[in-house]
Amino acid sequence: xxxxxxxxTIILICSIIFGLFAAHILMPDGSLxxxxxxxxxxxxxLTADALLSGELSSELxxxxxxxxxxxxxxxxxxxxxxxxxxxxxxxxxxxxxNGHIFKQESPLDETQLLYGANxxxxxxxxxxxxxxxxxxxxxxxxxxxxxxxxxxDYNRLVDIMNENxxxxxxxxxxxxxxxxxxxxxDSHWSQDKIFDTAMALADGxxxxxxxxxxxxxxxxxxxxxxxxxxxxxxxxxxxxxxxxCVSDFTDATTVTGIEGTSSELVYPVDRFYGLDxxxxxxxxxxxxxxxxxxDARSDRELIIFRDSFGSSIAPLFTGAYSKITLxxxxxxxxSFIEDYxxxxxxxxxxxxxxxxxxxxxxxx
Numbered sequence: 001x002x003x004x005x006x007x008x009t010i011i012l013i014c015s016i017i018f019g020l021f022a023a024h025i026l027m028p029d030g031s032l033x034x035x036x037x038x039x040x041x042x043x044x045x046l047t048a049d050a051l052l053s054g055e056l057s058s059e060l061x062x063x064x065x066x067x068x069x070x071x072x073x074x075x076x077x078x079x080x081x082x083x084x085x086x087x088x089x090x091x092x093x094x095x096x097x098n099g100h101i102f103k104q105e106s107p108l109d110e111t112q113l114l115y116g117a118n119x120x121x122x123x124x125x126x127x128x129x130x131x132x133x134x135x136x137x138x139x140x141x142x143x144x145x146x147x148x149x150x151x152x153d154y155n156r157l158v159d160i161m162n163e164n165x166x167x168x169x170x171x172x173x174x175x176x177x178x179x180x181x182x183x184x185x186d187s188h189w190s191q192d193k194i195f196d197t198a199m200a201l202a203d204g205x206x207x208x209x210x211x212x213x214x215x216x217x218x219x220x221x222x223x224x225x226x227x228x229x230x231x232x233x234x235x236x237x238x239x240x241x242x243x244x245c246v247s248d249f250t251d252a253t254t255v256t257g258i259e260g261t262s263s264e265l266v267y268p269v270d271r272f273y274g275l276d277x278x279x280x281x282x283x284x285x286x287x288x289x290x291x292x293x294x295d296a297r298s299d300r301e302l303i304i305f306r307d308s309f310g311s312s313i314a315p316l317f318t319g320a321y322s323k324i325t326l327x328x329x330x331x332x333x334x335s336f337i338e339d340y341x342x343x344x345x346x347x348x349x350x351x352x353x354x355x356x357x358x359x360x361x362x363x364x
Contacts (some may be wrong), residue, residue, distance in 0.1 A: 039214070094229060097145065100184045101237055105142055105152040109358055110160060117164035117361030120350055121332060123305070124167060131303075132349045133162065134205055136171040138309045138353040141186065144179035157354055168350070171204035173197050183240045186227020187355075191312040192219050192311060193244040198316040205347050210297045210320035215360065217245040222269070225277045242277055244312075249319035253293040257286045258340050266291070266315050281311040287331035288340045296322040301346040307356040321347075324340040329363035 030261055094103055143154050154174075162170050181193035189197075195214040202208045223338055224239030231249040250266045291314060302321040304310050306328060314324055326343055332340075356362070 008230055026194070027034060040271065042345060060269065063105055068306055078220075090231070096237060098179060099238075100141065100179065100182070102145070103143055103187070103229060105140070105355070107210050107356060108152050112358050112360045113157060114158045114164060115205070116352075116357050116363065117161055119329070119334065119360065119363060121164075121166050121303075127337065127343045128348050131343065132205070132348055133168045133219070133348045134171055134201075135165060135168045135348070135350045136173050136187070136201060136204075136328070136352075137161070137357065138351065139174050139177060140354050141179055142181040143174070143354070144177075152358070154354060157357060161357065169204065171201055173200050174177065176200045183223070183225070183227045183242075185230035185237050186278065187353075188227070188228060188312065189241060190240075191245055191281070191316075194313055195316065201313075201351075202320065204313070205302075207300065207320045207347070210300075212247050212316070212319035217247045219243050219245050220270050222277070225272075227278070228276065242272065242280065242281060245316070247319065249293050250294060250315050252295040253291050253315070253318045255282060256290050256292075257283070258288045266318070278308070278311070282309075282314065282326070284311070285328065285331065286326070287328055289326040291318060291324040291326070293318045293322055293324075296320065296321065300326070303327065303341070303346050303348045305348070305350045305352075307343075309353050310351050333364045 035360055036112060054137055096102070107168055118137070124131075135156075137158055139154055142152070158170070158172075176196040176199075177189070177194070181189050181197075185189055199208060199211060199217045202211045221241050221243050223241040225242040226239055230237055230239075233262070244267045246267070253266050254264050256264065266282065267280055268283055269280060271277075276284065282291075285308065300320070301323040302317060303325045304314060304327070306314075306326055308329070310326055310328075314326055317324055325346075327337060327341065
């Protein structure tokens with residue numbers, strides 16, 4: 001009986017090993033990991049140079065890991081074991097609390113913040129000389145956990161930026177937001193929850209009377225929406241519902257980008273079904289985008305220096321401004337902005353998330 005058990009165990013293990021190997025050989029290689037929002041490694045070229053340099057072995061290892069059969073299932077099983085069996089606090093810096101997936105923050109980096117403040121000051125001195133300039137910080141959803149032991153001090157971040165910015169008016173939006181205003185599986189806020197935030201910014205810029213009331217928007221839902229944290233953490237969580245808000249002004253707005261990759265629509269719905277559903281808002285990441293609304297209540301113009309949070313809040317200003325220009329300094333060097341944007345008597349808003357400011361050197 002003992003010998004039978006030993007043989008059975010050996011046969012079972014060999015079957016699993018050779019079964020996975022056969023599946024790896026027979027199954028076509030994937031090109032994208034939708035859950036992780038990234039391209040998967042492909043079979044490397046077998047060249048003498050790669051073999052002699054040692055690059056081939058590391059590339060083969062990366063390829064084998066990315067193309068492993070049932071990879072997504074094993075990732076989720078790994079996260080389940082670590083959190084639910086061994087009761088670890090997080091999986092590679094991700095954890096679930098209050099129904100939301102959170103990502104561990106990096107410690108506050110004052111060098112990064114000073115770089116960001118100096119870059120804003122340089123832009124004000126060289127390009128925005130006659131503009132009314134405003135600045136606001138989007139709190140990351142970790143802020144609403146109220147963890148006093150966190151190494152990330154949001155109040156200190158705001159103080160450092162305000163102490164070092166010159167002739168820039170700060171607009172506080174922290175008290176307009178709560179944890180429920182953010183997606184459970186993603187880092188971003190949900191557009192239908194930020195009307196108070198948009199109004200606070202508008203009030204600070206003196207254009208509140210031009211804003212379109214929430215009741216004048218028609219809200220459309222798309223689901224399921226699995227945010228970037230869902231795939232990166234490989235944690236089990238209920239899907240979000242993505243809501244986008246349509247008005248007569250957003251319908252009348254034309255969107256153009258300098259790369260030629262943007263849709264003319266504020267909400268190109270087909271982007272929801274791509275690599276990142278959040279790209280429904282203004283076609284996702286772009287260096288420079290222009291929103292023009294001929295039906296706007298004024299002929300004023302707004303320039304927003306922004307990160308990805310700006311994609312979903314900018315459409316809420318289309319009734320107040322005839323032209324809105326979005327600039328993402330992660331994708332264009334600030335020295336080249338004048339080649340694409342004319343600066344003259346606009347309102348200017350620097351709107352950045354706390355995590356982006358803590359990584360300001362990504363901006364150029």
